[in-house]
Amino acid sequence: MKNFYDPSEMDDVISLDSLFLLSTNNGDENINLKLADKGIAMKNIENGAITTIKKDDIHRIELYRGTRLYNMRITTKTKIFNINNILEEKIEEIKKVCGHWYSINVYVKPLEIVDTTKGKVTFSEDYLEYRTDKLIFDVPLKDVVSVCSVKNEAVLGFDCDKEFDGVIEMRLSVPDENFVKNLRERSEIGQVKSIITFETLNNVSPRGKSDYIFSENYIRILGRTYEHKVLYSSIKKIIVLEQEKVVNIIINVDPSIKQGQTRYNFINLLFEKGIDEDFELELDSDLRSKYPSLEEKYNGELYETFIKIIELFTKQRVQVSECFKTRTNQIFLSCALRALEGFLFPISDAVIFLPKVIYMPHREIRLVEFYRVDVSVMTSKSFDMKIITYDSSYLFSSIDKDEFGALEKYFGDCNVEIRVEIVENEIPPEEEDDTTEIENEPSLEADESDV
Template sequence: MYGIHREAFNDIYLNLSKKHGVTRFAESGFGWKPTSGGEGGTFTLDASKIISAQWSRAARGWEVKVLSRDSNEGIIQLDGFKQDDYERIAKLFKVWYSINLESKEHALRGWNWGKAEFGKAELSFNVANRPAFEVPYSEISNTNLAGKNEVAVDFSAPTENGPDTNGTLGGAKFRGKKALGAKDQLVEMRFYIPGVASKKEKNDDGEEIEDGEQGEEQNAANLFYETLIEKAEIGEVAGDTFATFLEILHLTPRGRFDIDMYENSFRLRGKTYDYKIQFDSIKKFMLLPKPDDMHSLIVIGLDPPLRQGQTRYPFLVMQFKRDEEVNLDLNMKEDLLETKYKDKLQSHYEAPISVVISDIFRGLSGKRITRPSRDFISHHEQSGVKCSIKANEGHLFCLDKAFMFVPKPATYISMDSIASVTMSRVGGAMAASRTFDITFTMKNGQNEHQFSNINREEQQPLENFFRAKGIKTKNEMADDSGAILAAALQDEDLASSDGEVANRGSADEDDESVDEDFKTESESEVGEEFDENHESSGSDSDEEMADADAGGDSDGPAEEEMAERPKKKQKMAK
């Protein structure tokens, strides 16, 4: 590739790589090669693709930043030059590439306010006409309107594979290549943009016309948001949309999102938030029949989790009506369908929408669909049981190798990490006789997961399932059965056969009338309280109390208060 004349520089880092290499410039272009034992492979760029170059101070010395014509390559950063190398590099760029190496100084004032400018390949934040920092569009994974005047920008997270599939470090074909630089990295940035702004008109090449008429004024934050989506190509993926589903109800995060499915990713489009999620991020995929015989749930486990500001969502929970069917023709070329997705996808679907979405997800992502275990059937012949995590109600599903609680907080518990499960009663005697709790103790000894308010009828099916899966089970309910029974019998003794104690809610309604009658006959109060021979009960007063409470609620005052109130009514009757 290189001609006779070439210039070489050692200890240069490509795109914030962890290890250095050698950079060689020649008339036909330049290249970078890692040193022995370095990561990745060789990177080259043809001279015809170089648009501009910039010299500035950087992390490891001085940097040459090259802007490429290839949209996949974007910006190439070569870091690690010495200050004395400027004259030498500027001359070869001028002679070989006919490009001026522009020297730029960064703003060092430390201000957090300035002017944002959208370049061809990066967003530049300028302070006093000097760049404070630049954000390459290739590093932006998502953006959302976080408020009326606030825009949130999410950055690409590191991938598990590191370099791309072709072995090119950072390279030109890798979106989010700076994510390989370090373990700690910036994942979100927010811009506060007040006021209004006008969108400039563009020519046929997409460039803004300086002297053109100003468009209609709109919120400046909205304009920034729309421009960033356009520049960073957020939501746009290579290839056509294979399938689209509109207004899908999501329980976590709550809202309705349109789902667009592509070859390597899918997109959630909502009124406020817009996400693009790679299929590689899907770690779990579950299809769960909700125990109401009306809905089905699709649960998708993500790593890294979905982010909305400071909130992280490791699971997506979608809800569908079981009787809602969809008629869909897959938007995919026949040759692609017959070669890459043969026996994985169909050209036409006509089935319940939850089944269609799960089948397409499985075909495109290659992920296995997890369903509830056949070894568990609840007392009501369902796959899940109703319960609560603290104040959040939901359903706990028994899978073959794990337990899943949905919708909020979506909790996944692998059976391999469970040390033991304890079944116990918590609460008052009567309440505990109808419901019980289960607590999962984990092997790491740090976390416990407690599910409460489970119907007493589900005890035996759950206990049988735990034992079938070899989970150590402790039943504390058998130990306190005698105390529960005694407390229940005591409650029955305290309650009259006419339901006087149980239906005592109307006693609260008699408070004002009792006070008025009490004041009119206050002279006999001493005799009632201090006379040992004073009658405290009578058939007439009992009948009156029963009549007063006949239509009352069960949520009345305590029994100690009820013991005094009949006395006042007896006295009033006299």
């Protein structure tokens, strides 16, 4: 394709300067735009980067009032460009050249600006539209990453770069029961081919059963009520905690997923041991080249297959607990956090509490304090432990007293500072006097033996 910024190659060119390319990833970019008979080019004023759109790739061009003067939306086969700050006197010229060069009929789309609270939801090619007789707003279907039904509402989730402000969720009151199904089919969610699906897995946190659908670039977590799209690049850590009969797989995601008003940085999956399942995959040449280790058939224990698949797609090494053992050769400790009974898993670089996942990395632990360690076993068979981080603290109670030595060694080996509270077992003077008097009294057993 010709470079439209080379004067020798420009015949008939329409130049539009000091425009803004709206972008959720990099903020608004200040650009100059050029329209030519062979396509469109945009030049970033700050860094000089040039983006070109071939004539044959232009699918649709629309004009409407924007946040800055007029907005031009260019829809291609793979991308959408929103360009703001177009002067009104340029509109007629843009309409003429687009019709002549690209054979696209361009008009200024009227927008509803008065009655914006009540409308109907419709589908229009690549967009979800909310409108009366005029358009109120529309959403590109490719931007919808999750959709679910909560009571009488359709909940739409969107990707958003956490460094910039943006909409991550929208709720629509839609009476049509088939709306969610239709939206899934039309959006990218329904278009992406699944590679392998794990059905009805048990989520401990967030609670419920979900299908885990692995595609080329992300996992789609589909529950009865909620749906999430988790990019493989968003998975920061995978931890496997294996017990005698069950296995917990902890998945750390950033950005977090949201259900209701609660955000979850950790997904806690529970697998029962002894459950086997066979999988057969349909692999094309692109998948084979991108994931050469991917096999056509998987069999064996379900949790083992899940670990293999998530390791392969995320390129993350699974972390296991190998550095701590109790006196009964377990990798966890029974304890309680307030009224919640659970388990503590000391691993190589953190301490994890389950079932509600609390992740305490060693680098964030300021101090670990032990209480009631030196109290007589006749008085108490357990002790308490407080883990103090730089922004919070957690008091774990009812830990078996026999496990203190293992915990003390674990934190010492990990260079985590500990402190043991010493309970003085001194008897107050008044009690000492009473004890002396009792000891000097005649023995009741002796009296009885004398009878």
